[in-house]
Amino acid sequence: MRPSISVQTPSSIRLKGSIHARLTAGVAALLVFLAGCGATGGSSPSPTPAPVSTPATTAPATSTATATVAPTVTPVVMATPALTATPEPAAAFPMTVTDDEGTAVEIAQQPERIVSLAPSNTEIVFALGAGERLVAGTDADDYPAEAAALPDAVLQTKVLKEQIAALRPDLILAYGNGFTPPADVTQLRALGYPVLVVYASSLVTAEKDITLIGTALGAPTEAAAILEEVHAQFDAIEAVVPATAPRPRTFYEVGYGPGIYTPSADSAYAEMITLAGGDPITTDASFTISLEALVEADPEVILLGDAAYGVCPDQVAGRDGWQTMTAVKDDAIRPAFDTVVTRPGPRLPLGLASLVRGIHPEVTLPAGIPPDPVLCAAP
Amino acid sequence: MTAGLAPELARVRVRRFEALRRRPVALVVAGLVILAASIGAAVVLGNVSLPLGDTLAVLGHRAFGWPATVTWPSSTETIVLELRLPRALAAAAVGTGLAVAGVTFQGLLRNPLADPYVLGTASGAALGAALAVLIPVQIAVLGLGLINLLAFAGALIAVTLVHQLSGGGRGASMTSVLLTGYAVGSLLAAGLSMAMYLAGANLRQIFFYLLGSFSTASWDQLILGIPIVLIGTVLLTLRARSLNAMLLGDDVARNLGVNVGRERTILLALASLVTAACVSLAGLIGFVGLVVPHVVRLVVGPNARLVLPLSAVYGAAFLVLADLAARMPGELPVGVITAIVGAPFFLVLLRRFRAGYEL
Numbered sequence: 001m002r003p004s005i006s007v008q009t010p011s012s013i014r015l016k017g018s019i020h021a022r023l024t025a026g027v028a029a030l031l032v033f034l035a036g037c038g039a040t041g042g043s044s045p046s047p048t049p050a051p052v053s054t055p056a057t058t059a060p061a062t063s064t065a066t067a068t069v070a071p072t073v074t075p076v077v078m079a080t081p082a083l084t085a086t087p088e089p090a091a092a093f094p095m096t097v098t099d100d101e102g103t104a105v106e107i108a109q110q111p112e113r114i115v116s117l118a119p120s121n122t123e124i125v126f127a128l129g130a131g132e133r134l135v136a137g138t139d140a141d142d143y144p145a146e147a148a149a150l151p152d153a154v155l156q157t158k159v160l161k162e163q164i165a166a167l168r169p170d171l172i173l174a175y176g177n178g179f180t181p182p183a184d185v186t187q188l189r190a191l192g193y194p195v196l197v198v199y200a201s202s203l204v205t206a207e208k209d210i211t212l213i214g215t216a217l218g219a220p221t222e223a224a225a226i227l228e229e230v231h232a233q234f235d236a237i238e239a240v241v242p243a244t245a246p247r248p249r250t251f252y253e254v255g256y257g258p259g260i261y262t263p264s265a266d267s268a269y270a271e272m273i274t275l276a277g278g279d280p281i282t283t284d285a286s287f288t289i290s291l292e293a294l295v296e297a298d299p300e301v302i303l304l305g306d307a308a309y310g311v312c313p314d315q316v317a318g319r320d321g322w323q324t325m326t327a328v329k330d331d332a333i334r335p336a337f338d339t340v341v342t343r344p345g346p347r348l349p350l351g352l353a354s355l356v357r358g359i360h361p362e363v364t365l366p367a368g369i370p371p372d373p374v375l376c377a378a379p
Numbered sequence: 380m381t382a383g384l385a386p387e388l389a390r391v392r393v394r395r396f397e398a399l400r401r402r403p404v405a406l407v408v409a410g411l412v413i414l415a416a417s418i419g420a421a422v423v424l425g426n427v428s429l430p431l432g433d434t435l436a437v438l439g440h441r442a443f444g445w446p447a448t449v450t451w452p453s454s455t456e457t458i459v460l461e462l463r464l465p466r467a468l469a470a471a472a473v474g475t476g477l478a479v480a481g482v483t484f485q486g487l488l489r490n491p492l493a494d495p496y497v498l499g500t501a502s503g504a505a506l507g508a509a510l511a512v513l514i515p516v517q518i519a520v521l522g523l524g525l526i527n528l529l530a531f532a533g534a535l536i537a538v539t540l541v542h543q544l545s546g547g548g549r550g551a552s553m554t555s556v557l558l559t560g561y562a563v564g565s566l567l568a569a570g571l572s573m574a575m576y577l578a579g580a581n582l583r584q585i586f587f588y589l590l591g592s593f594s595t596a597s598w599d600q601l602i603l604g605i606p607i608v609l610i611g612t613v614l615l616t617l618r619a620r621s622l623n624a625m626l627l628g629d630d631v632a633r634n635l636g637v638n639v640g641r642e643r644t645i646l647l648a649l650a651s652l653v654t655a656a657c658v659s660l661a662g663l664i665g666f667v668g669l670v671v672p673h674v675v676r677l678v679v680g681p682n683a684r685l686v687l688p689l690s691a692v693y694g695a696a697f698l699v700l701a702d703l704a705a706r707m708p709g710e711l712p713v714g715v716i717t718a719i720v721g722a723p724f725f726l727v728l729l730r731r732f733r734a735g736y737e738l
Binding site: 155156157158159160161162163165166167168177178179181182183184186187190191264285286287 | 425426427429452453454457458461462463512524526576577579580581582583584587594595597599706709710
């Protein structure tokens, strides 16, 4: 009998931890619209949007060009809706950008030593053609292949500040909503590094973030091109689901262990499922749903976001109490490619495609969209 | 070796400890040397390997202005002076604070299982930190974020609550204080669980906090934390006599001329203040406050005049080394290291002294 909570509390966490360990993701990976930690089946799809080819355009002459117009103006705030993909003039440094937490971040010169603290940021930087300017990423980076070879500035979701300092970064791309611990962001800023906190709470902000990172890297034109491509792909994929098609009630399983985890109503998951022609079954910000509520909601389609972590349709069908669900009776339990569904970046169209495959298997996706990787062992 | 020889050997070893017991100054000096060496190691070693010469040059340059010319990259200075040194000092301060508070609580409650978190401090601090995470405001006072401030406040409020509810200084038995602490702690723990349930994506922040870490230690935090711990430690050591008297029981203490109620309140307040400072610096780190005092007692006996300063020094060195081991491979939770390294060591000592160890 040790009348202390210091034992009690971690054990209650360990209870939760077991789910997360199973998901091989950090606690928040379930909850943040990002996840993307951990490998997904190995066979990653071929790069559809903006393959890494063009090195970023440096613009040495811009300072004189802009100086005549407005010497003190700092091009700021990329609130421009991403749809207007007007190429902007090459960025002038120093510049001040406002990150997703509303912090004004000054970037002295074109970043050449970038540290990414989230897989989604890494992907965006590579897609912008600035992959060679990344000096460190995370241990969860799995796309593109070169990203995995980068030194890790994040290990097991812990930010390695010594490693970061040793690399003398001139831009750090953190992730919000607690994914990069706020205390670490504060400390890195106190050490004098420009830290941009990116957080895509919705599809609109996911788009905005590509523009934001593009601006900060001095590659706004590339960002606009990516968005144009992403929009075209979204439109093409949405178009294959007829407007008249039924919208099946869709349960997206984020995680299952003790407790059932599903997206909250205001998450980007829900947006994506709606775009894919489904009617998402959602919950509140706790991301948990009771079995009762799920049975009552009676999903017609069950998508397994946790398929990459070894959850397969036959297991789901065998769960106690699940047999009453229409999706189980109809055998409409399908794996989903969670990494691209949840990772806000240039591969979101692949996520949408994966959802459409799961929700409307009857439709044919546009040509050129690679199949999902094998997500769990074939039945 | 044969079974017959073992007790003989043990006696020899005990005699060696006896010799140590009579030379407390040597023990303190040795402890300070070990502490200095630990801090030195914590500054020189880390996740990134730096040339030893550069590290020493950075320190010399900052402290004495020599060498005058900067020949090392600026990153070395950042790593040594802004990341490693404050972190090592924070670990030392927290090690000192937890060990000293542990000695005090164990003596005060006459309970060998008492640790600094025993009277609701841990759950109070944890609940404070959890609330700080849930409140969507960002404020910082003296480099301390809301999470540190509310943890500090939570720890103190919890102890005050326990003290008041149990009748505190007014002759309440220590058993009732202990049980009140347990009850209040459980209540706050329920609040913590609720807060964690509601935390959503912020769960991670609370989780990290509960695991305890020095990873975000900074000079700003130390400005407040170190004085509280050091002053508290000195004041507690000055009251070692009262603590000794109370170990013999309240009646004996009274007969020895100790104002039991008053001394108890003062000791409790000081130990709680030190604990709260530690908790706000580093979250919850188990084991140090429980075991370091026992290890010291096993070596030098129960005299608080010795146990307090020795626990302070060796607790500091232990936690500095534990934190170094935790961050060498990345960022392991330091509480895991303290337990993995400390528990077997403690067991060995306990076995050796199986007979006749009393608090």
